Amino acid sequence: MLDTADFSSRLSEIIAAHQLQEGPLLPILHDVQAEWGHIPEPAIPAIAQALNLGRAEVHGVVTFYHDFRATPAGTTVIKVCAAEACQAQGGRDLVQATLRAFGLRDYGTTLDGKVTVEPIYCLGLCACGPAALVGDRLIGRATAQSLKDAAQ
Amino acid sequence: MKIYVPRDAAARALGADQVAEAVLVEASRRGMTIELVRNGSRGMVFLEPLVEVETAQGRTSFGPMTPADVPALFDAPDTHPKAQGPVQLIPWFARQTRLTFARVGLIDPLSLGDYKANGGLAGLRRALEMSSDERMDEVKVSGLRGRGGAGFPTGIKWDTVRLAQADQKYIVCNADEGDSGTFADRMLMEGDPFTLIEGMAIAGLTTGATRGYVYIRSEYPDAIHQMTEAIRIARLNGLLGPSLLGTGPAFDMEVRVGAGAYVCGEETSLLNSLEGKRGTVRAKPPLPALQGLFGKPTVVNNVISLATVPWIFANGAQLYRDFGLGRSRGTIPLQIAGNVRFGGLFETDFGMSLGEIVNEVGGGTASGRPVKAVQVGGPLGAYFPASKFATPFGYEEFDGQGGLIGHAGIVIFDDSVDMLAQARFAMEFCAVESCGKCTPCRIGAVRGVETIDRIAQGDAAAMPLLVDLCDTMRDGSLCALGGFTPYPVMSALTHFPDDFARMKEAAE
Ligand SMILES: Cc1cc2nc3c(=O)[nH]c(=O)nc-3n(C[C@H](O)[C@H](O)[C@H](O)COP(=O)(O)O)c2cc1C
Ligand code: SF4
Ligand code: FES
Ligand code: FES
Numbered sequence: 001m002l003d004t005a006d007f008s009s010r011l012s013e014i015i016a017a018h019q020l021q022e023g024p025l026l027p028i029l030h031d032v033q034a035e036w037g038h039i040p041e042p043a044i045p046a047i048a049q050a051l052n053l054g055r056a057e058v059h060g061v062v063t064f065y066h067d068f069r070a071t072p073a074g075t076t077v078i079k080v081c082a083a084e085a086c087q088a089q090g091g092r093d094l095v096q097a098t099l100r101a102f103g104l105r106d107y108g109t110t111l112d113g114k115v116t117v118e119p120i121y122c123l124g125l126c127a128c129g130p131a132a133l134v135g136d137r138l139i140g141r142a143t144a145q146s147l148k149d150a151a152q
Numbered sequence: 153m154k155i156y157v158p159r160d161a162a163a164r165a166l167g168a169d170q171v172a173e174a175v176l177v178e179a180s181r182r183g184m185t186i187e188l189v190r191n192g193s194r195g196m197v198f199l200e201p202l203v204e205v206e207t208a209q210g211r212t213s214f215g216p217m218t219p220a221d222v223p224a225l226f227d228a229p230d231t232h233p234k235a236q237g238p239v240q241l242i243p244w245f246a247r248q249t250r251l252t253f254a255r256v257g258l259i260d261p262l263s264l265g266d267y268k269a270n271g272g273l274a275g276l277r278r279a280l281e282m283s284s285d286e287r288m289d290e291v292k293v294s295g296l297r298g299r300g301g302a303g304f305p306t307g308i309k310w311d312t313v314r315l316a317q318a319d320q321k322y323i324v325c326n327a328d329e330g331d332s333g334t335f336a337d338r339m340l341m342e343g344d345p346f347t348l349i350e351g352m353a354i355a356g357l358t359t360g361a362t363r364g365y366v367y368i369r370s371e372y373p374d375a376i377h378q379m380t381e382a383i384r385i386a387r388l389n390g391l392l393g394p395s396l397l398g399t400g401p402a403f404d405m406e407v408r409v410g411a412g413a414y415v416c417g418e419e420t421s422l423l424n425s426l427e428g429k430r431g432t433v434r435a436k437p438p439l440p441a442l443q444g445l446f447g448k449p450t451v452v453n454n455v456i457s458l459a460t461v462p463w464i465f466a467n468g469a470q471l472y473r474d475f476g477l478g479r480s481r482g483t484i485p486l487q488i489a490g491n492v493r494f495g496g497l498f499e500t501d502f503g504m505s506l507g508e509i510v511n512e513v514g515g516g517t518a519s520g521r522p523v524k525a526v527q528v529g530g531p532l533g534a535y536f537p538a539s540k541f542a543t544p545f546g547y548e549e550f551d552g553q554g555g556l557i558g559h560a561g562i563v564i565f566d567d568s569v570d571m572l573a574q575a576r577f578a579m580e581f582c583a584v585e586s587c588g589k590c591t592p593c594r595i596g597a598v599r600g601v602e603t604i605d606r607i608a609q610g611d612a613a614a615m616p617l618l619v620d621l622c623d624t625m626r627d628g629s630l631c632a633l634g635g636f637t638p639y640p641v642m643s644a645l646t647h648f649p650d651d652f653a654r655m656k657e658a659a660e
Contacts, residue, residue: 022446023408025428030370030409051428064430065411067370083332084527084577085563088490089518092573121414121581123371124335125165126563127197127488127495136373140165 010035011043015050025051025061029068038069074109074116076151078102079133080142082119085126089141094130095119097144115151155225156204156211158257159190160342161374162335167218168201174219175203178226192343194239194257195497204239205229213239244513249475250499251467251483252460256343262381264389267346273397275465279354280400287358288314291461293469295481299336300326300417300454301529301558301632303480303547306461309451312441313359316449321361323352324426324445324452327368327375328410328417331530333561336485337455339497341368341375344459345382346391349405351458353396354465355451356403364405365445366455367422370412380407414531414585418631419452421587432587433631454559456485477503480546490527490563491517507541510564521566525574525648529558531581532636534643535565535574554643556636571648576604578640582633593634596625600641607652615652618645 014031018024025047032043039062048058062068080095099105102115109116125131128140134150157163157172172188179186194202194213202215205225213236214225224232239245239257250256259266267273279287292307313321325348329337341348352364368376383405386392394402408426410416416425420434423445444450460482464472472482480502486509488495493515510516510526517523525535534555536543543553550557565574579600586594600621606614622638629635645652 023426023428026408026411026425030411060430061428064432065413067410067412083581084531084574085333085489085561087574087577088563088565088569120371120412121585122330122332122334123161123165124329124338125162126333126335126490126561127492127497128162128166128200129489131165133371138161138165140162 007040007042008046011046015047019050025053025058029062029065033068037072041070075114076135077116077118077133078147078151079118079120079123080147081121081123081125081129081131083122083126085122086129086131089129091130094132094142094144098132098147101144101148153184154187154189154206156189156191156206158193158201159374160193160200160339161372162197162339163193163200163202164374166197166200166216170219171201171203171217171222174222175225178222182226184226189260191259192256192261193339193497194245195253195339195499196242196244196494197496198494199236199242202236202239210238212237213242244494244496244498247513248499249483249501251463251472251475252347252456253340253344253485253497253499254463255347256339259344261343261345261378262385264346264385264391267344271466272346272462273350273391275462276350276353276357276397279357279465280397284314284358287354290465290469291358294464294472295476295479296457296460296464296472297480297547298454299456299460299484299559301331301556303557306453306457309441309453310355310359312439313361313449313451316442318449320363320446320448321359322445322448322450323355323359323361323364323405323458324419324423324450325352325364325366325455325458326417326419326422326452327366327372327379327455328422329369329372329455329559330414330417331532331559331561333489333527333530333563334487334559335489336487336497336560338372338375340455340459341366341372342378345378346386347459347462348379348455349382349386349392351461352405353392353403354461355453355458357396357400359449359451361449361451362402362404364403365408365426366405367408367410367416367426369410376407376409383407413587414581415587415631415633418633421631422452423450430587432589435630456559475501477501477544477546477549479548484545484557484560486513486545487559487561488514488564489561491519491566492564493518502546503544505541506536506543506545506562507538509545509562510541514562514564517564517566519566519568521568523564524567524569525565525571525644527563527565527574527640528561529556530561531578532556532632532639533558533561534639535571535647536643537647539647555639571644571651572604572608575641575644576601576608578637578644579604582637586633587631590628590630590634592625592628593630593637596621596629596634597637600625600637615645
């Protein structure tokens with residue numbers, strides 16, 4: 001899937017765009033993930049070299065943050081709020097109903113790779129919960145059905 | 153005709169974009185030219201999407217709107233079923249003291265013209281005319297304390313940075329807002345981003361810092377968008393750059409995006425994250441004020457702390473100080489959330505009782521069932537039973553009741569909540585989000601989940617273990633993630649013992 005020549009040149013562009021900033025690593029990782037949907041393994045040594053860091057150090061940063069993925073997610077990512085204010089509004093049931101609606105036992109990706117369901121801890125929509133994010137669409141007072149519709 | 157449809161994330165989550173679209177379609181169908189403004193939220197989430205129409209007769213509101221309600225806006229606004237009247241007359245809005253949030257929802261968030269026409273930049277202009285000592289006194293006299301949770305006096309923090317000698321100093325705005333039940337930072341950044349820019353500029357001017365960062369959590373794409381745009385516009389207009397407003401010293405800033413780690417709201421973890429490192433917590437001392445970002449003197453302040461500074465400079469520290477209760481001066485943007493009828497952002501003087509907030513402002517639960525518990529101050533805050541509803545909202549007052557106000561998130565639960573499950577969640581959250589630096593938090597939280605599971609299975613002997621574990625976490629953790637997780641756990645256990653005993657009986 002990753003054409004090597006394209007990959008390296010795009011990666012160099014991303015690195016170059018941030019290299020002169022103070023603390024460029026997170027902005028670079030965000031752009032890498034936006035480009036490829038995850039942090040491809042070969043990106044790590046290249047970033048490490050460009051920023052004069054150890055590979056282990058870059059790897060350590062990638063694994064520390066929940067946002068960065070080692071493998072691509074499903075085509076549509078549904079993040080259901082699992083935090084307290086949404087729990088108070090039926091959030092626990094929404095999580096279960098959403099998993100069921102996509103035939104999942106636990107958080108993860110459907111077999112056909114179409115949908116990933118994950119928890120998120122607060123979207124700042126705590127007065128209109130339970131809340132969720134489907135792709136880049138925010139949904140308040142969500143139901144499993146409204147999330148399913150939004151994922152279509 | 154000017155029509156306001158909020159582009160606040162909560163309004164959008166409730167369909168504001170579809171309503172805005174319907175407004176444009178309807179106007180063009182009628183061949184009318186209208187001006188559509190995407191404003192911030194007025195804070196009344198229960199009325200979102202709250203549309204406002206401005207005509208020669210004034211500005212009046214309609215909500216909660218759906219696209220189907222739009223045509224009637226044009227036909228018969230006076231008899232519209234969703235008519236709410238002028239916003240400033242809606243009782244929920246009218247009883248507030250909106251200082252920090254005065255412009256949020258009122259103006260076009262990205263119009264510098266609107267901003268100036270509504271009092272914007274008056275604070276910075278006055279600050280530019282003052283001496284360094286006068287500026288410092290202004291912040292100290294106001295009594296402003298950190299709104300991020302710890303309540304540390306902002307003036308003292310700034311003075312430490314001001315007096316430090318260094319070739320570079322920084323202003324870092326903590327916009328990580330990870331606490332469940334909170335959204336004040338988000339609403340402010342989406343609805344009036346120039347206020348935060350102005351506050352950071354005054355902070356830079358006062359302390360001698362020339363660079364600023366706003367660290368915004370990745371869960372807030374709308375806030376990231378609005379802040380980034382506002383900074384670009386501010387720079388274009390000479391508000392930011394080599395000389396503040398063309399007369400002051402240099403100050404510039406940029407947005408940085410978090411990556412889904414709750415602990416990065418802790419200030420030293422945030423600094424590590426900004427530097428591109430793992431977000432582990434740093435031991436203090438050294439204080440960030442002396443050795444912060446890249447080892448340089450750094451102010452780290454919450455969004456609301458910084459965004460309140462322009463009001464203080466524009467209107468005077470004494471006036472701000474006149475609001476409040478005890479050592480909690482000024483106003484606090486309460487965020488009323490969870491199972492509540494009238495939820496949203498309510499800015500008021502310190503001192504309102506918790507019961508008044510929950511029952512009178514919030515109107516009780518949305519489900520109509522009795523309130524059982526109220527968690528105040530986010531995932532590290534205590535659960536309050538109704539018997540503590542007389543507690544006035546203030547730093548010391550909540551501390552005295554075994555709780556904390558934190559970032560002023562108030563999450564209401566009805567009587568269907570299982571407090572053992574809430575205690576378990578608090579431990580689980582701590583385990584998931586622990587930065588891993590110290591054992592009581594990293595290991596203790598995992599043990600905590602296991603211990604609560606034993607209690608749930610009827611093992612009464614696990615009860616004292618949980619209490620011990622909480623003591624260990626409270627006393628031995630480096631930061632408040634491990635150190636304060638005992639608040640929700642112990643308050644649940646203390647105030648709602650039945651929820652911990654129920655399972656035992658079932659097992660016997
Ligand atoms: C685990 C943890 C999370 C925190 N999260 C935030 C946060 O999201 N926003 C915030 O302003 N402060 C947060 N704080 C408090 C900060 O460490 C710090 O006290 C604050 O940013 C200082 O700003 P203030 O004085 O203006 O409140 C957190 C603290 C801890 C221990
Ligand atoms: S208490 Fe937890 S989050 Fe805080 S420093 Fe220790 S391990 Fe890290
Ligand atoms: S707790 Fe779910 S959006 Fe805040
Ligand atoms: S190791 Fe378990 S609490 Fe200290």
